[in-house]
Amino acid sequence: MCNHQPHCPSAYASDRASAHVTVSHPEQGWSLLCNGVILFDDTGLLMPDSTVMTPHRGLVAA
Structure with missing residues (x-):
């Protein structure tokens, strides 16, 4: 999926x-990355x- 250099x-x-x-x-609350991963704002991934x-x-820290 990644078309740029250097590759992701x-x-x-x-x-x-x-x-x-x-x-x-x-x-x-989400973004699609060029490697096909969906990144959610809470740092979860699909x-x-x-x-x-x-x-x-x-x-x-306490």
Whole structure:
């Protein structure tokens, strides 16, 4: 799906969320990345094979 250079990471690479945004719908809370991943505002992901990855958030200091 990625037509630019350098190519974006694949949907199954650990840095998949760093791919370029091809479609953005901030009013709905999601963006489609050029590797086929749908990235949600809460950091959850929908993979091209319909696998769901739950949101990942950093640790909060007390």
